[in-house]
Amino acid sequence: MTEAMRKILQQCRDNGDFDAVINAVPYAGLLGIKLHAMDLQPTFILPANKDNIGNPMLPAIHGGVIAGCMETSAALHLLMTMESIALPKIIDFSIDYLRAGRLQDTFVSCQVWRQGSRVANVAINAWQTDPGEPIATARAHFLLVQE
DSSP states (O other): OOHHHHHHHHHHHHHSOOHHHHHTSHHHHHHTOEEEEESSSEEEEEOOOGGGEEETTTTEEOHHHHHHHHHHHHHHHHHHHOSSOOEEEEEEEEEEEOSOOBSSOEEEEEEEEEEOSSEEEEEEEEESSOTTSOSEEEEEEEEEEOO
């Protein structure tokens, strides 16, 4: 983690506004990921975008966009909620696609199942209209690199 990113992260943790962290991650910017709400847990939003369509016949969001958004959201979630400043690096990611992601806003929430000093296990859910009807669920393991 660069010193500039470390300063951005610490400043965001101090003031509670994590938009600067999201803006500092180029892939999050490419997808247009935004922080939707941050009460007890952050919720991310992938805004509807015609460029993210994989199947124009439905139209449905490309599965890679959904997976990329979920993985990036999990890493951002860890950056926002961990006590230490560590860079999460993906070890593995497993996704289950449950239904087509339509051309509308997609929401992503994460839950840390286990976080040790070196590894974190995160569950990720993506939905569009109802959190009880996810379009995809995933599990990810991250290596927490202290630099």
